[in-house]
Amino acid sequence: MPAPTNELKAAIRAGEMQIGIWLGLTSPAVAEMAGAAGFDWCLIDGEHGPNDLPLIESQLRALQGLGANAIVRVPDGENWILKQVLDIGAQSILVPMVETAEQAAKVVAACKYAPEGNRGVGYALARASGYNAISDYAHTANDQICVIVQVETLSAMLNIPQIAKVPGVDCIFIGPADLSADMGYLGNLNHPDVLEVIAKGMADITAAGLCAGTICLGEEEQERFVAQGGKFLGVAADVVTLQTALRATAATARYL
Numbered sequence: 430m431p432a433p434t435n436e437l438k439a440a441i442r443a444g445e446m447q448i449g450i451w452l453g454l455t456s457p458a459v460a461e462m463a464g465a466a467g468f469d470w471c472l473i474d475g476e477h478g479p480n481d482l483p484l485i486e487s488q489l490r491a492l493q494g495l496g497a498n499a500i501v502r503v504p505d506g507e508n509w510i511l512k513q514v515l516d517i518g519a520q521s522i523l524v525p526m527v528e529t530a531e532q533a534a535k536v537v538a539a540c541k542y543a544p545e546g547n548r549g550v551g552y553a554l555a556r557a558s559g560y561n562a563i564s565d566y567a568h569t570a571n572d573q574i575c576v577i578v579q580v581e582t583l584s585a586m587l588n589i590p591q592i593a594k595v596p597g598v599d600c601i602f603i604g605p606a607d608l609s610a611d612m613g614y615l616g617n618l619n620h621p622d623v624l625e626v627i628a629k630g631m632a633d634i635t636a637a638g639l640c641a642g643t644i645c646l647g648e649e650e651q652e653r654f655v656a657q658g659g660k661f662l663g664v665a666a667d668v669v670t671l672q673t674a675l676r677a678t679a680a681t682a683r684y685l
Contacts, residue, residue: 464495537597581607593637
């Protein structure tokens with residue numbers, strides 16, 4: 430029996446639009462609701478969300494069998510955290526702050542078993558293999574791992590053509606918040622200089638034949654990135670959605 434098919438990876442490779450939501454509240458209940466809401470993917474944020482491995486695992490369980498594919502954003506691209514997140518069952522990984530092709534290659538290697546990489550072999554004890562119930566997990570897992578690298582500085586944006594050539598990178602995701610800060614426009618994601626760099630980055634990614642992604646919560650931003658060839662879009666965040674709804678409800682109720 431092989432490793433489960435990664436439907437997100439298949440959709441990305443087929444060039445299908447994939448929309449998703451950021452999960453930062455560390456709640457399995459929120460993950461379960463988001464997973465059934467109609468998104469293509471739900472990203473469990475281990476970089477800025479206060480997640481640890483047990484919390485990430487509980488959200489992976491909550492998302493299992495629902496309509497959305499699970500992605501885990503790790504805090505960084507270190508081997509130890511990639512190994513543990515993969516072992517608890519994540520098949521799609523987003524790694525922040527990837528600056529160079531060399532760094533991207535190390536990330537890919539950490540996510541793949543030998544001879545394609547150097548992922549630690551402990552699947553017999555891991556949820557990823559159904560606790561050793563998936564008999565051919567070791568020989569089929571590599572093909573089902575989806576590696577998404579996040580570029581979020583000016584130097585990383587300039588390195589996109591080289592990063593895109595790294596075998597095993599499935600998607601390049603542009604992080605506009607850190608990029609704008611790196612360019613000297615902290616909090617101003619729509620500064621013309623930032624938008625120009627993002628547009629160039631999107632063009633470089635699509636020219637390389639890779640899936641281009643970013644986060645864009647507003648309709649205008651979504652339309653812009655789709656026009657630029659974006660196929661992997663974060664269109665919502667649980668924190669933002671809840672906060673917006675709560676404030677709107679409270680404001681309306683004040684006039685009852």
